Amino acid sequence: MKSNEDAYASLLNENERLNAKIRQLESQNIFFKTISDNSPDLVYVFSIPQKCVIYCSDRLLEILGYTFAEVQEMGERFFSNITHPDEYQEIKQHLERLNASRPGEHHSIEFRAKHKNGTWRWMRSRDVVRKRDENNATLEILGVAEDITEWKKSQSTLVSSEAHFRMLVEASPYTIIIVDEQGIIRQANKRTKVDFGYLPPELIGQSVESLIPDNLRHSHEKYRKIYTKSPFSRPMGSGLALEAVRKDGSKFPVEIALTPIQLDQKTMVLTTIVDITQRRKAEIMVKRSAERIRLLYDVTAKSSHDEDRRITNALKLVTRLLGMEIGIQSRIYPDEDLYIIENLYSPETQLRTNQSFSFKHTCCEITLANEDVTTFEDLKLSQYSEHPCYKLLHLESYIGVPIRVQNKVYGTISFSSYKPRPIAFDYLDVDLMRLLAEWIGATIDSKIDKRALRHYTVELENKNRELEEFSYIASHDLREPLRTIISFCNILENDIGERIAKEAQEDIAFITDAAKRMINLIENLLEYSRAGRVELKLEPVDLNRCIEGIVDNLKALTQETGAVINFEQLPTVQGDSTLLAQVFQNLISNSLKFHGSEPPYINISAEPLDNSWVIQISDNGIGIAAEHAEQVFKPFRRLHSQGKYKGTGIGLSICKKIIERHGGYITIQSEPGKGSTFSIFFK
Numbered sequence: 001m002k003s004n005e006d007a008y009a010s011l012l013n014e015n016e017r018l019n020a021k022i023r024q025l026e027s028q029n030i031f032f033k034t035i036s037d038n039s040p041d042l043v044y045v046f047s048i049p050q051k052c053v054i055y056c057s058d059r060l061l062e063i064l065g066y067t068f069a070e071v072q073e074m075g076e077r078f079f080s081n082i083t084h085p086d087e088y089q090e091i092k093q094h095l096e097r098l099n100a101s102r103p104g105e106h107h108s109i110e111f112r113a114k115h116k117n118g119t120w121r122w123m124r125s126r127d128v129v130r131k132r133d134e135n136n137a138t139l140e141i142l143g144v145a146e147d148i149t150e151w152k153k154s155q156s157t158l159v160s161s162e163a164h165f166r167m168l169v170e171a172s173p174y175t176i177i178i179v180d181e182q183g184i185i186r187q188a189n190k191r192t193k194v195d196f197g198y199l200p201p202e203l204i205g206q207s208v209e210s211l212i213p214d215n216l217r218h219s220h221e222k223y224r225k226i227y228t229k230s231p232f233s234r235p236m237g238s239g240l241a242l243e244a245v246r247k248d249g250s251k252f253p254v255e256i257a258l259t260p261i262q263l264d265q266k267t268m269v270l271t272t273i274v275d276i277t278q279r280r281k282a283e284i285m286v287k288r289s290a291e292r293i294r295l296l297y298d299v300t301a302k303s304s305h306d307e308d309r310r311i312t313n314a315l316k317l318v319t320r321l322l323g324m325e326i327g328i329q330s331r332i333y334p335d336e337d338l339y340i341i342e343n344l345y346s347p348e349t350q351l352r353t354n355q356s357f358s359f360k361h362t363c364c365e366i367t368l369a370n371e372d373v374t375t376f377e378d379l380k381l382s383q384y385s386e387h388p389c390y391k392l393l394h395l396e397s398y399i400g401v402p403i404r405v406q407n408k409v410y411g412t413i414s415f416s417s418y419k420p421r422p423i424a425f426d427y428l429d430v431d432l433m434r435l436l437a438e439w440i441g442a443t444i445d446s447k448i449d450k451r452a453l454r455h456y457t458v459e460l461e462n463k464n465r466e467l468e469e470f471s472y473i474a475s476h477d478l479r480e481p482l483r484t485i486i487s488f489c490n491i492l493e494n495d496i497g498e499r500i501a502k503e504a505q506e507d508i509a510f511i512t513d514a515a516k517r518m519i520n521l522i523e524n525l526l527e528y529s530r531a532g533r534v535e536l537k538l539e540p541v542d543l544n545r546c547i548e549g550i551v552d553n554l555k556a557l558t559q560e561t562g563a564v565i566n567f568e569q570l571p572t573v574q575g576d577s578t579l580l581a582q583v584f585q586n587l588i589s590n591s592l593k594f595h596g597s598e599p600p601y602i603n604i605s606a607e608p609l610d611n612s613w614v615i616q617i618s619d620n621g622i623g624i625a626a627e628h629a630e631q632v633f634k635p636f637r638r639l640h641s642q643g644k645y646k647g648t649g650i651g652l653s654i655c656k657k658i659i660e661r662h663g664g665y666i667t668i669q670s671e672p673g674k675g676s677t678f679s680i681f682f683k
Contacts, residue, residue: 041059041145041146042059042060042063042123042143042144042146043055043056043057043142043143043145044056044142044143045130045140045141045142045143046143047139048099048137048138048139048140049139051076052072052074052075052076052078053068053072053074053078054072054140056071063123063147064082064113064114064116064121065115065117066116079091081114082113083111083112083113084111084112084113084120086112087110087111091109091111094107094127095141098127098128098129098138098141099137099138101128103129103132104128105129106126106127106128107126107128108124108125108126108127109124109127110122110123110124110125110148111123111125122148122152123145123147124145124146124148125143125144125145126143126144126145127142127144128141129141129142130142169187170189170190172189172191172272173191174191174195174272174273174275175188175189175191175192175195175272175273176188176189176270176271176272176273177192177203177208177271177273178261178263178268178269178270178271179208179268179271180266181228181266183207183208183209183221183224183225183228184205184206184207184208185203185204185205185206185207185208186204186263186268187200187204188203188204195244195246195252195273195275196211196246196247197248198247209224211245211273212243212244212245213243213244213245213251214245216242216243227258227269228269231258231260231267231269232260233258233260234256234257235257236255236256236257236274244275252277253275253276253277254273254275255276256271256272257272257274258271259271259272285426285428288428289428291321292428292431292432295317295318295321295432296432296436296439298317307443307444307447307450308342308343308447310443311342311440312343312344312345314439315327315328315329315344315345315413316345318415318432319345321432322399322415323421324397324399324415324416324417325346325349325416325417325419326344326345326346326351326414326415326417327344327346327413327415328341328343328344328345328346328351328413328414328415328416329342329343329403329411329412329440330342330362330364330412330413330414331410331411332359332364332368332409332410332412334359334365334368337358337359338356339356339358339359339361339362339364340354340356340411341353341354341356342354342411358388361388361393362388362393363376363384363387363398363400363414363416366384366387367400367401367402367414368402368409368412371402372401372402373399373400373433373434374398374400374401375398375399375424375429375430376396376397376398377420377423377425378396378397378420378421379395379396379397380396380420395416395417395418396418396419396420396421397416397419397420398414398415398416398417399415399416399429399433400412400413400414400433401414401433401437402437403444404437404441405441405445405448406445406448410441410444413433413436413437413440482515482518483515485511485512486512486516489508489511489512489515490512493508534579536575536576536579537576537577537578538574538576539574539575539576539577540572540573541572541573541574541575541577541580542570542572543571543572543573543580543584544567544569546577546580546584547565547567547570547584549581550584550585550588551588553585554585554588554589554592557589557592561592561595561599562599562600563592563595563599563600563601563602564599564600564601564602565588565602565604566601566602566604567603567604567605568604568606569606570604570605570606571606571613573613573682575662575682576658576662579661579662580658582654582655582658583654583658583659583680584604584617586651586652586654587617587655588617590621591617591619591676594619594621594622595619595620596620596621596622596673598620600619600620600621601619602617602618602619603616603617604616604617604618605618609681612682612683613682614679614680614681614682616677616678616679616680617678617680618675618676618677618678619675619676619677620674620675621675622672622673623670623671623672623673623675624668624670624676625670625671625672626670626671629668629669629670632652632668633652633655633656633666633668659680659681662683663682663683664680664681664682664683665681666678666679666681667679667681
């Protein structure tokens with residue numbers, strides 16, 4: 001009996017222990033569930049014997065869209081159903097690694113899990129064996145999985161950005177190096193081979209100061225350390241131009257841009273280096289070109305009328321600019337083997353203007369053969385080292401160009417030195433020589449024209465003197481016999497008186513009239529000649545007073561013809577008052593002479609035109625046909641017989657010559673029977 005009671009008590013104790021154990025497990029499960037359901041990650045338990053998920057936290061629905069019941073229904077197909085085919089084999093290998101793992105050993109895997117809606121989510125699962133049997137076989141696997149889809153996207157973007165970044169760095173036309181905080185080159189693009197002579201691997205791990213000349217390394221390191229403490233973006237051109245050194249030790253000018261970047265979670269500096277050697281050369285060329293333009297301006301802007309002085313000044317400026325010793329403008333006669341120095345700048349030689357040489361002994365023989373700019377930096381090293389210009393004249397460096405005047409070779413311009421030239425002549429020097437040759441050629445051309453003009457002026461002055469002498473003869477010696485004829489005719493008529501026959505009286509009258517006309521013609525001819533030769537005395541001429549004086553002079557003729565002369569308010573013009581009065585008197589006299597049956601009506605008016613004036617003299621006279629308009633201004637062209645209208649036909653020619661000497665011109669508009677209008681255009 002006793003033993004039964006003991007056995008029963010033992011069973012009760014065991015039952016109590018088991019219940020306590022169950023309560024403990026339930027408490028643990030509740031705690032586990034509470035923890036897992038409140039975790040931001042997906043917690044699950046996979047049973048190996050049952051081949052299914054036996055527990056899954058509530059995050060399952062949120063992350064993958066499945067309920068726990070749906071997952072349980074999948075059974076052993078859980079992993080194959082939700083795992084991307086590309087990663088399923090990795091899942092199987094992952095489970096094998098877990099099965100072989102030591103107690104407490106974790107294993108991680110990243111894989112794509114299929115969402116209920118068919119999309120894929122990237123998961124990272126960290127798994128551990130939760131329970132094993134007495135044979136150490138795996139019974140349950142505990143996994144904690146997090147959704148890393150967004151992180152994967154950002155990583156993909158980052159990888160893509162880095163790849164793009166590296167591609168841009170490699171594709172850059174400039175050298176790019178990435179330098180860390182210690183000044184060590186961590187990356188370099190292939191452009192370093194072109195600019196520095198280094199392959200990228202040769203630079204990686206080297207100090208950036210290895211690319212700086214020795215004399216600048218200390219200061220560069222000092223400023224680099226200051227910059228590294230507080231790096232900032234510095235665009236190209238904002239800093240001073242620097243010098244860099246190539247692998248072969250040669251130096252070259254560079255510009256540098258600095259950009260702080262984050263790389264491998266460290267602050268580094270992306271350094272862009274531009275070789276500005278060509279730009280520097282271009283800047284020097286531009287500067288030199290500007291100097292040459294300024295020089296040419298200085299040469300051509302000189303106001304000196306002495307062409308030789310201007311040419312000598314040009315030779316002086318260009319000699320100094322080119323760093324030479326001698327500047328010569330020559331005249332050459334190849335057929336006579338003659339070379340003459342016409343203009344010279346040579347302060348330290350015995351050469352002189354008008355000195356002559358054998359043409360064949362000068363470099364100009366070579367220049368003319370080339371027909372363009374010819375240069376020698378060192379004659380003894382050229383093919384002309386045996387030429388007399390080197391052997392006899394001892395010239396070492398030379399630049400020359402032919403001069404053409406009036407489309408013919410005239411001579412040369414040359415600059416030479418007794419020393420070799422340290423640098424080669426360049427295209428700017430060649431262009432300068434061509435421009436200088438054009439200018440000097442034009443200057444010599446002008447000099448020749450002026451010389452010819454002076455010669456023609458002297459000839460013209462001589463002819464004018466001869467004309468003056470003729471005028472004197474015409475005014476005295478020609479008119480005097482005519483006056484004598486008229487006087488003797490009058491004496492003869494008075495002596496004979498009524499005894500002379502009527503026919504004889506008519507003959508005497510005819511002789512007298514012809515002599516008077518001849519005198520009048522000579523006087524008009526002299527007047528026409530004087531109108532073209534007399535010196536203009538320019539002054540303000542009030543045309544109102546001028547016309548008033550003419551009307552007063554013609555008062556008798558005006559009364560005789562019953563004419564009316566009307567003039568409006570007229571301007572004051574610049575001119576010779578005597579000659580202008582002669583013009584208006586001739587025109588008004590013509591209007592009074594060539595009138596029809598009606599009394600003459602003359603109107604004088606003025607209109608402004610282009611800062612000047614047009615003066616019009618209109619009448620109601622007989623007029624002329626349009627085809628005769630040009631003839632009336634030619635000397636001795638008469639449109640009417642002498643018997644009908646007196647005159648020599650030279651008055652309008654005198655008017656035309658005087659107005660043209662004032663820089664203007666005169667025109668006529670007329671119709672037969674409707675009068676004429678003369679227009680005088682002043683300038």
